[in-house]
Amino acid sequence: MPEVVQSEVLHSGSELLRVEGLGIRFGGLHAVKDVTASIPAGQITAIIGPNGAGKSTFFNLISGFYKPTSGRIVFQGQDITRLKTHEVVASGMARTFQTTTIYKELSVLENAMIGHRVRTRAGLLDALLRTGRERRDEQESRDAAMTALTRVGLAAHAARPAGAMTQEGQKRVGIAMALASNPKLLLLDEPAAGMNPEETVSLMTLIRELVAGGLTVTLVEHKMSLVMSLADHILVLHHGQKISEGLPAQVSRDPAVIEAYLGSHAHGGQMGQTATGAAPHA
Amino acid sequence: MSTFLQQLFNALALGGVYALVALGLTLVYGVMRVPNFAHGGLYMLGAYLSYAVLTGLGWGYVPALIISAIGVALLAAFMERVIFYPMRNAPHVHPMIAAIGVLFFLEAAVQLVWGPDFKQITEPVPGIVNVGGVIITWQRLLVIGASVVVMLGLNYFLKRTMTGATIEAMSQNREGARLVGVNTNRVGMMTFAISGALAAAAATLIAPIISVSPSMGEVMNLKVFAIIILGGMGSVPGAIVGAFLLALAEVFGGYYISLDFSDVIGFAMLVLVLALKPQGLFKRGT
Amino acid sequence: MLGNAGTKSAGAGRFKLGTWGWVAVFVLAALVPLFGPSGYLLDIGVNIMIYAMLAYGMNVLLGYTGQLPLAHAGFFGIGAYTVGILTLKAGWSFWLAWPAAVALCAVLGLLLGLVAFRTKGDAFSIFTLGVGVIIMLVINKWDALTGGNEGLNGINPPAGLEVLSKGVGLKLSAGFYYLALIALILTVLAVARARGSVFGRSLIAIRGGEDLARSAGIDVFTHKLRAMMLSTAIAGFAGGVYAVYVGFLGSASAGPAMTFTVLLYLLAGGLGTLAGPLIGPALLYTLTQSLKGLQDYQYIVFGPLLVLLIMFAPQGLAGLWMKAQARRELAAVTGKKGAERA
Numbered sequence: 001m002p003e004v005v006q007s008e009v010l011h012s013g014s015e016l017l018r019v020e021g022l023g024i025r026f027g028g029l030h031a032v033k034d035v036t037a038s039i040p041a042g043q044i045t046a047i048i049g050p051n052g053a054g055k056s057t058f059f060n061l062i063s064g065f066y067k068p069t070s071g072r073i074v075f076q077g078q079d080i081t082r083l084k085t086h087e088v089v090a091s092g093m094a095r096t097f098q099t100t101t102i103y104k105e106l107s108v109l110e111n112a113m114i115g116h117r118v119r120t121r122a123g124l125l126d127a128l129l130r131t132g133r134e135r136r137d138e139q140e141s142r143d144a145a146m147t148a149l150t151r152v153g154l155a156a157h158a159a160r161p162a163g164a165m166t167q168e169g170q171k172r173v174g175i176a177m178a179l180a181s182n183p184k185l186l187l188l189d190e191p192a193a194g195m196n197p198e199e200t201v202s203l204m205t206l207i208r209e210l211v212a213g214g215l216t217v218t219l220v221e222h223k224m225s226l227v228m229s230l231a232d233h234i235l236v237l238h239h240g241q242k243i244s245e246g247l248p249a250q251v252s253r254d255p256a257v258i259e260a261y262l263g264s265h266a267h268g269g270q271m272g273q274t275a276t277g278a279a280p281h282a
Numbered sequence: 283m284s285t286f287l288q289q290l291f292n293a294l295a296l297g298g299v300y301a302l303v304a305l306g307l308t309l310v311y312g313v314m315r316v317p318n319f320a321h322g323g324l325y326m327l328g329a330y331l332s333y334a335v336l337t338g339l340g341w342g343y344v345p346a347l348i349i350s351a352i353g354v355a356l357l358a359a360f361m362e363r364v365i366f367y368p369m370r371n372a373p374h375v376h377p378m379i380a381a382i383g384v385l386f387f388l389e390a391a392v393q394l395v396w397g398p399d400f401k402q403i404t405e406p407v408p409g410i411v412n413v414g415g416v417i418i419t420w421q422r423l424l425v426i427g428a429s430v431v432v433m434l435g436l437n438y439f440l441k442r443t444m445t446g447a448t449i450e451a452m453s454q455n456r457e458g459a460r461l462v463g464v465n466t467n468r469v470g471m472m473t474f475a476i477s478g479a480l481a482a483a484a485a486t487l488i489a490p491i492i493s494v495s496p497s498m499g500e501v502m503n504l505k506v507f508a509i510i511i512l513g514g515m516g517s518v519p520g521a522i523v524g525a526f527l528l529a530l531a532e533v534f535g536g537y538y539i540s541l542d543f544s545d546v547i548g549f550a551m552l553v554l555v556l557a558l559k560p561q562g563l564f565k566r567g568t
Numbered sequence: 569m570l571g572n573a574g575t576k577s578a579g580a581g582r583f584k585l586g587t588w589g590w591v592a593v594f595v596l597a598a599l600v601p602l603f604g605p606s607g608y609l610l611d612i613g614v615n616i617m618i619y620a621m622l623a624y625g626m627n628v629l630l631g632y633t634g635q636l637p638l639a640h641a642g643f644f645g646i647g648a649y650t651v652g653i654l655t656l657k658a659g660w661s662f663w664l665a666w667p668a669a670v671a672l673c674a675v676l677g678l679l680l681g682l683v684a685f686r687t688k689g690d691a692f693s694i695f696t697l698g699v700g701v702i703i704m705l706v707i708n709k710w711d712a713l714t715g716g717n718e719g720l721n722g723i724n725p726p727a728g729l730e731v732l733s734k735g736v737g738l739k740l741s742a743g744f745y746y747l748a749l750i751a752l753i754l755t756v757l758a759v760a761r762a763r764g765s766v767f768g769r770s771l772i773a774i775r776g777g778e779d780l781a782r783s784a785g786i787d788v789f790t791h792k793l794r795a796m797m798l799s800t801a802i803a804g805f806a807g808g809v810y811a812v813y814v815g816f817l818g819s820a821s822a823g824p825a826m827t828f829t830v831l832l833y834l835l836a837g838g839l840g841t842l843a844g845p846l847i848g849p850a851l852l853y854t855l856t857q858s859l860k861g862l863q864d865y866q867y868i869v870f871g872p873l874l875v876l877l878i879m880f881a882p883q884g885l886a887g888l889w890m891k892a893q894a895r896r897e898l899a900a901v902t903g904k905k906g907a908e909r910a
Contacts, residue, residue: 065783089785097783103776114773118785120766124794127765128758137766161894181785317690365875372882374689375636379835379878382828387871394865500824504701507694515691546705549698556695557683 016041016185016216017062017093022071023240024061031057032240034071039185039233044211045218046231050260054240055220056098056189062218063095063187064088076184089118094178095187099194100170102177104163108154111162111173112145115180119144141180148179151213152206168199172206179210186210188219192226204230228252236260287416289533295422295491297529298429302484304506304513304521305436306477312453312516313473315374316366319381321481322503323388328354328482329494330392333401343406347486351479358478362471370470385499393496401494403486425487432483433522436476440518449473453516508552514561527551593846594753601742610741612857616849617748618810621755623834623845625802630831631840632763633795634775638827639680639696642703643673643800645822647807649707652720652817662726666808673804674797681796685789688778700824708819719818726812744813751809752846755802760842762798771795775840832870835877838886847885 017039024032032054039045047055060066062073064085072081080091094115103111120137127134149155152172157165162173171191178186191207192200204226211217221227227234227248234251236244238260244251251257307321331350335341341349361384369377407420439446448469485498492498509528513520528548535547600613622644629637650669654660660668684695707714714720725740726747733743762768770791773781782788811817820826837848856866881888 063783065779084787085782086785086787089783094785095783097780101777101780103773103780105776106772110769110772114769114781114786115784117766117770117773122766124762124767124798127762127767130761134765141766141769177784311690315690317694365879369879372878373634375630375634375693376878376882378636378690378693379831380875382831383871383874383878385871386828386867386874390865390867390871394868504698508698511687511691511694546702549702552695552698553683556687556691 014041015039016076017218018074019062020072020074022058022061022068022073024057024066025069030240032061032068032237035237035240035242036071037235037242037245039216039218041184041216042211042214043216043232044207044230045216045233045235046227047218047220047235047237048224048227049237049243052239053237053260055237057240058237059095059187059189059220063093065095086118089181089183092182092184093187094181094183094185096171096174096178096189096191098189100167100174102162102170102173104161104170106162107158108149108160108162108165108173108176109142109145109158112148112176112180113141115148115177116141116144116182118181144180144182145176148176151179151210152176167194168203171195171203175206183215185216185218188217190220190222192221192223200226284415288418289537291413291416291418291422291426293526293529293533295425295488296533297526298426298433299484299488300505300509300529301522301525302429302432302480302487303502304509304525305433305518306480307506308510308513308516308518308521309449309453309473310477311510312518313449314362314366314370314377314470316377316381317507317515318366318477319378319503320361320384320388321381321477321506322499322501323385324354324358324478324499325481325485325502326494326496326499327357327388327392328478328485329403329489329498330396330401331482332486332489333396333403333494336403343486347483350486351482354478354482355475356478359471359475362474366474367467367470385503389496389499396496398496403489403494405490419491421490425491428487429484432480436480445469445472449476450518453518505548508548511552512555590756594749597749598746601738601745607739607741610745612854614745614748614809614813616853617752618806618813619830619833619849619853620846621752621806621809622803622830623837623849624755624759625799625806626830626834627840627845628759628762628771628795628799628802630834631844632768632771632775633792635792635795636693636831637696637796637799638693638824639700639703640799640803640830641824641826642700642822643677643803644807644810644826645703645707645817645819646676647673647804648811648817648821649714649720649807650804651808651811652723653713655812656720656723662724662808662812666805669808670801670804673807674801677797677800678793680800681793685792685796697824700822700827704819704823707822714817714819717819719816721816723811723815723817725815748809748813751805755805756842756846758798758802763842767791767794832874832877834884835874835882836884838884838890839882841883841886841890844884844886851885 015038022035122134122137243256244254332346335346405421509524513524629635647669651665654665729743833848838844
């Protein structure tokens, strides 16, 4: 069956990324253990779970930031388990970070241009000799960065220092940096963290637009309101292991999921948010 | 065989001194994340303070060692307050550069006060002793004994006292220690003071064997940095093992290969280890 | 781990005298020998330019890439000794030995980087410091090749430089001044091009946060290696000029003290700026020379100065100017924003 799937990679719902028995140990601790799951193309997949469930670690594993101690990762039919982080980006996967981790001292445009570096080849010699490749790559970086900024609605702010943008603006800069690498899969680590409800809604709109444009998005998120209304597909981790996977409606009724959230005292409130967060869903 | 034992004793004495200097450096790195390039300067200053107490005041060796240790500890604590504590959130190269500035200042200042010439500290217990056919100077025995005592004391302090436990906790996990409510503010200063005292004690112990000069800190600096990279930066057992490894390599390398290049052997070891294991021999737990 | 992505440093490269500013500076510098200055003044000029080249080389790694390389003077020494040995012992022309020295330094820089960049941050600096000491020790002990403690004596001026100088009615010292000036101009041009390129932007990204750069798709290791090669090649380039200029080489010029002096000059001028590596040596070298009493105990003053600079003005003089400019820009931006709201 997987062979058939590979030929249909671009169809919505077919498998874009698959992890098999994925795990990582830090010292004696299994932060992520034996997770097998897949991320369908053209959809929004959310990874949720109580605090310390291993969501961020899982994210760092698929983006090549950590190297797994067991299992493998297959992206677009290619085994990327042992690739270096920048090679993973080159293969078509880009990510943002939890906090507004961008180059605050550089301009918004330069941030996005840095994201396009993986698609250019001009090196030190090209720079010293001002070769044609250097000039082409520079122009291409600028164009790609402007396209990415347009997609996130920041084209008008290109020249501003990134650090002078609002929290939400900085999140968008981070997304533009990722988009400039021309990814198939965009990984967002808690995109709504530190944002007010208004900003969150506007960010959700942006994510939907990106997916409508053919991108696949996977996100780790704490805000259940956002997850339930945005995600097409949900993956639930608990103690580093997958306990449930499926449509939002299915997952939220899964006894294992409910138990995990109730059992984790600090996060009882998170599931509670589903009720209050139901409004934007409609 | 007796030559071998003789060299072994020399290596143990040298390793003891290296360990004392390296321990302070690795503790400061563990707690403050500052590679203190001024550490060699503190070591050198410790030797001069002892020299001053011995010749200027005419006091004995033990008071000289204690006064010098206290003096350098105070200076190190002052340095932490005025320079490194305010820079705790700066990019990591900044405190390194500041430490280089301090090293330069200390060397120039010592040279201004005591001049560039070599100084000699006389051995507190002169003469030699015959240990089962091996001839060894009393001073080397003293160095070995004293460094073992100081290391045991340090171990007791780190394991059995509240402040010591805090230092160890912080060197292993700074954020964690902050969360548990440890006063991280004062711990840095304490650690600097301890590192200064250890360096001064080491310098006073070895001063009668080598001679005292303003540049003695530079060489020691490089060696102890090599040691703590070898042992894993911030690791206490790593520093001790690294110190004795380096001393053994230097003494036996110098004896069996070439004395000219005994100083280079440590760095050759370092290059080799880093090429194979970039994290050092003892990776720190995070 | 990622928190240091936004360092406090203001954007590098924004501080530019502008191309015309640089042309003006270099034209003025080129006019100096025509007014028949004393040999002493020209000597100060040449020394400043050699130090400036070294500072530019260090700036590539420290200012742009965020790595503190402490073997820098070692490569200066290797460049100088390569020129000295090739011209004296192998009978090469300076004009061949000079590029050979630069190429050797680039290759050795690559080899050093392959090992040194396996370590990160602090360990990298300490490691390179060790390598710097080894280079100095090897130069000092390899009597047969380097003359050891005695040094290397009697390196001749470059072929044709004297004839050329006399031909246009100038002294040899003026000829050396022009040689250093041309080398400096080439250095500034190379560094400016590297900084303003796709490659240079990636270095700035690495400086801002290695983990972020890696996640943004930058091959951090390869970029650091290239930066190291450029840095050591420039150090060797400066070493070549130094060798023929002083005609005598000793191992001290390759040691850590030299590296630290360059570091001080660079910090005073401005880390990560294009003008800083020139401003720093111009001010501090002149200051050291004019205060004769200072020379013996200069580090009584320069040690604390280094500490104060890194604590309160890590971007140096050029950085202070840049910060003021950024504040004006920000005021303009927020002013405009306020106007839009109103």
